[in-house]
Amino acid sequence: MTAMMALARFRLAGYAASHRALQPLIALLALLAVLYAGSIPAGQEIAATADSAAMLVPVLAWAARGLLDTEPDEQRSVAISALGPKELAGGLVAAFASLLVLAAIGEGALLLRLAGSPTLTVLLAGVWLHLLSATAGLALGALTSRPILPSPAVSTIALILGYLSMLVLSMAGARWLTVPVMGWMRDAHHGVLLSGLPLITVQSLLWPAIGLAAYTWLRRTRP
Amino acid sequence: MTMRIASLSFRYGRRAPWILSDAGLVLDAGDVVEVTGPNGTGKSTLLRLVAGLLRPTRGSVEDRPRIVGYAPERFPSDQPFTVAAYLRHMAAVRRVSTESIGRWSERLGMDHLLGQRLPDLSKGSAHKVGLAQALLAEPGLLVLDEPFAGLDAATRAELPRIIGEISARGGIVVASDHQGDLRYFPGLRRCEVRDRALRELDPVDPIEDAAEPALTVLEVAVAASKAQDLADRLRAEGCTVNITARATREVAG
Numbered sequence: 001m002t003a004m005m006a007l008a009r010f011r012l013a014g015y016a017a018s019h020r021a022l023q024p025l026i027a028l029l030a031l032l033a034v035l036y037a038g039s040i041p042a043g044q045e046i047a048a049t050a051d052s053a054a055m056l057v058p059v060l061a062w063a064a065r066g067l068l069d070t071e072p073d074e075q076r077s078v079a080i081s082a083l084g085p086k087e088l089a090g091g092l093v094a095a096f097a098s099l100l101v102l103a104a105i106g107e108g109a110l111l112l113r114l115a116g117s118p119t120l121t122v123l124l125a126g127v128w129l130h131l132l133s134a135t136a137g138l139a140l141g142a143l144t145s146r147p148i149l150p151s152p153a154v155s156t157i158a159l160i161l162g163y164l165s166m167l168v169l170s171m172a173g174a175r176w177l178t179v180p181v182m183g184w185m186r187d188a189h190h191g192v193l194l195s196g197l198p199l200i201t202v203q204s205l206l207w208p209a210i211g212l213a214a215y216t217w218l219r220r221t222r223p
Numbered sequence: 224m225t226m227r228i229a230s231l232s233f234r235y236g237r238r239a240p241w242i243l244s245d246a247g248l249v250l251d252a253g254d255v256v257e258v259t260g261p262n263g264t265g266k267s268t269l270l271r272l273v274a275g276l277l278r279p280t281r282g283s284v285e286d287r288p289r290i291v292g293y294a295p296e297r298f299p300s301d302q303p304f305t306v307a308a309y310l311r312h313m314a315a316v317r318r319v320s321t322e323s324i325g326r327w328s329e330r331l332g333m334d335h336l337l338g339q340r341l342p343d344l345s346k347g348s349a350h351k352v353g354l355a356q357a358l359l360a361e362p363g364l365l366v367l368d369e370p371f372a373g374l375d376a377a378t379r380a381e382l383p384r385i386i387g388e389i390s391a392r393g394g395i396v397v398a399s400d401h402q403g404d405l406r407y408f409p410g411l412r413r414c415e416v417r418d419r420a421l422r423e424l425d426p427v428d429p430i431e432d433a434a435e436p437a438l439t440v441l442e443v444a445v446a447a448s449k450a451q452d453l454a455d456r457l458r459a460e461g462c463t464v465n466i467t468a469r470a471t472r473e474v475a476g
Contacts, residue, residue: 006315013312017303072299077276078356081293081366082316084275223276 007090024063042116049126050188053133054181058163064095064141099134132204136179139211147222226250231282246421252393260416274366288363296368298353307337317360347373367398
């Protein structure tokens with residue numbers, strides 16, 4: 001195991017043992033209870049998957065921020081003294097792993113509530129959309145974590161506004177200006193998501209990539 | 224290997240005041256450096272820059288040894304691990320065998336703490352955990368922020384020996400030390416951080432110091448507003464200072 005993976009494991013262990021992991025989990029379960037109060041009719045699988053992926057983004061961002069903020073600041077200094085710049089990657093890997101667990105719970109709940117059985121293509125597209133959702137959540141969570149935004153109030157507002165801006169901009173059709181979460185839902189409901197998946201993937205990864213690059217750059221002076 | 228701190232300046236933000244300005248220091252293999260200075264002048268900031276935890280605003284820290292150990296002034300004990308689990312994780316992060324945990328816990332007198340949870344530790348015990356994680360990987364550069372604070376007598380005596388061993392194998396040790404436990408360390412280099420500058424002080428001569436030279440009393444008249452500052456500076460130099468309230472203009476004249 002590399003040093004960076006050992007750090008990711010340490011951070012996951014600390015997160016799992018702290019109360020912080022429970023908060024987004026409870027929010028996720030509440031969201032799932034609302035989303036899947038009734039079963040999903042046959043033929044609606046891909047639309048329901050896109051809705052799930054889009055609505056999970058803020059929960060996943062909250063979880064990513066929670067994981068990155070669990071460790072005391074001085075412990076992060078200790079990690080930097082041991083790993084140098086790779087400390088940052090250790091945090092992001094740990095956060096992404098925790099998001100995969102939450103996204104898998106969301107996806108699992110969705111599958112349990114399907115009336116019909118989805119095709120393999122729909123299933124894989126669903127997994128893919130949840131991965132895009134996790135990437136968006138990771139970037140938003142990282143950019144609102146404590147080294148970047150030390151005030152919890154400012155950070156929470158920034159996280160909520162970040163997600164709202166995704167909704168508003170993508171609702172207005174500006175697919176290149178944000179993660180097009182409304183575009184996922186709209187395309188899925190109109191049955192064009194699968195054919196346009198490569199383009200929507202590029203659009204959905206562009207801003208998280210820029211966000212994570214910005215996070216890396218900002219962390220140089222915010223250890 | 225020589226590590227160089229060259230024209231280093233630092234401030235925490237664009238509008239923040241400068242903490243250090245144009246500081247320079249050359250650290251040779253085996254050097255043990257004590258960083259002194261009044262509270263709040265930037266000792267911890269300097270140590271963080273040396274350890275690579277902060278990035279200089281200007282200037283550079285060159286040829287820092289690859290393995291850095293850093294023990295913070297206050298160990299962050301608010302973590303959901305036992306001492307043993309925490310040190311095992313740190314050993315894995317440092318890619319060293321878990322055997323080193325046993326060795327260092329024994330030397331630092333913390334064997335009995337291994338099963339305890341970090342939040343339950345006393346300040347001194349938590350401090351030992353901070354020292355242990357810094358020592359796990361045989362650091363080429365060891366940075367210690369107030370390493371003697373809160374330690375029991377046995378560990379206070381052991382720590383200079385550990386520092387001596389690291390120095391003997393060519394490691395560099397930089398420590399801030401208010402308690403003065405390192406003062407008579409053989410070959411100790413002393414640096415002072417004051418008024419944004421880093422200044423190397425003359426080494427303490429243990430013979431002269433140990434002989435307890437005769438004391439003399441010096442009367443100094445100074446503006447009342449500056450008295451406290453001067454007193455602090457003189458105390459930092461090792462003088463005993465009593466401020467009396469006699470405001471006698473005649474003496475100044």
